[in-house]
Amino acid sequence: MTGDVLFSARNLTKEYVTPGNGAFGSRKNRFMAVDGVSFDVTAGTMLAVVGESGSGKSTTARIAAKLLDMTSGSLQFEGEDVTAARGKQLASFRNNVQVVFQDPFSSLNPKHTIERIITAPLDYQGITAPQGNRTLVRELLERVGLNPDHSARYPAQFSGGQAQRIGIARALAVGPKLVVCDEAVSALDVSVQARVINLLRELQRDLGLSYIFIAHDLAVVRQIAESVAVMNQGRIVEQGSREQIFDAPQHEYTRQLLAAVPQINPEWERQRIAAGLAEGHER
Numbered sequence: 001m002t003g004d005v006l007f008s009a010r011n012l013t014k015e016y017v018t019p020g021n022g023a024f025g026s027r028k029n030r031f032m033a034v035d036g037v038s039f040d041v042t043a044g045t046m047l048a049v050v051g052e053s054g055s056g057k058s059t060t061a062r063i064a065a066k067l068l069d070m071t072s073g074s075l076q077f078e079g080e081d082v083t084a085a086r087g088k089q090l091a092s093f094r095n096n097v098q099v100v101f102q103d104p105f106s107s108l109n110p111k112h113t114i115e116r117i118i119t120a121p122l123d124y125q126g127i128t129a130p131q132g133n134r135t136l137v138r139e140l141l142e143r144v145g146l147n148p149d150h151s152a153r154y155p156a157q158f159s160g161g162q163a164q165r166i167g168i169a170r171a172l173a174v175g176p177k178l179v180v181c182d183e184a185v186s187a188l189d190v191s192v193q194a195r196v197i198n199l200l201r202e203l204q205r206d207l208g209l210s211y212i213f214i215a216h217d218l219a220v221v222r223q224i225a226e227s228v229a230v231m232n233q234g235r236i237v238e239q240g241s242r243e244q245i246f247d248a249p250q251h252e253y254t255r256q257l258l259a260a261v262p263q264i265n266p267e268w269e270r271q272r273i274a275a276g277l278a279e280g281h282e283r
């Protein structure tokens with residue numbers, strides 16, 4: 001239900017240990033890429049995680065999606081502790097939490113058909129869709145705005161924006177409640193980006209999806225995220241509602257980050273309005 005906490009992360013840390021330059025590499029470098037990160041995702045909403053390059057956003061996202069082991073901390077999904085989930089619990093977590101990555105092409109196997117790519121998360125678990133995989137693929141392609149007759153094509157036959165829609169269809173195949181998007185629209189042209197963001201919004205509205213949306217484009221975040229966490233050097237320095245973060249930032253780092261946002265480019269805004277992403281009267 002909207003309003004309930006769907007997903008929580010508490011005190012996540014990730015320490016990377018790399019060989020140092022002491023005798024025999026004995027002095028190791030220890031580096032906290034993520035250092036005590038906590039956040040909640042409310043059902044049916046988008047939490048954006050912003051911050052400069054290297055601040056630990058992807059590491060946090062990968063830990064949240066259980067693609068990367070944490071050093072310490074805990075994760076809860078629908079009130080259940082999933083920190084050490086394995087077996088059946090992990091499989092169910094993977095159905096509930098899916099990921100969309102930045103580069104659509106490198107995340108789609110070029111040798112596989114779209115149908116095979118989209119059903120990979122099902123194959124991985126040895127399950128088939130109740131309506132049959134072929135029908136599921138057609139439904140998903142339609143759902144993400146692609147031609148359902150194109151399921152036998154290969155990734156190279158699609159544009160970047162279309163490829164990212166395929167990545168989204170694949171994420172939806174197992175019926176997740178939370179989708180983690182790590183810079184999922186950053187590599188796309190502005191107008192294409194606007195349309196894919198629109199799709200994410202539609203899915204949020206129609207399927208009740210929630211998102212963790214990693215982004216460096218604050219103008220995009222301002223348009224679509226209900227809440228925002230600002231990361232700097234492995235920590236969340238400030239988090240709150242979109243209004244709190246954008247209209248009344250409390251932390252100096254947040255102010256700096258907002259000040260670094262270039263003024264909204266009129267051409268970009270025009271394309272966004274044309275794509276239905278921005279309201280004409282919005283800044």
Ligand SMILES: Nc1ncnc2c1ncn2[C@@H]1O[C@H](COP(=O)(O)OP(=O)(O)OP(=O)(O)O)[C@@H](O)[C@H]1O
Nearest residue numbers: 016018033051052053054055056057058059060216
């Ligand atoms: N496998 C690794 N070993 C050592 N250090 C790593 C490893 N992976 C990431 N790091 C370091 O952890 C820090 C956080 O990286 P992360 O990828 O989470 O940043 P990010 O906020 O996603 O940056 P970007 O905006 O550039 O994607 C960086 O300093 C990075 O160099």
Ligand SMILES: [Mg+2]
Nearest residue numbers: 057058059183
């Ligand atoms: Mg990253």
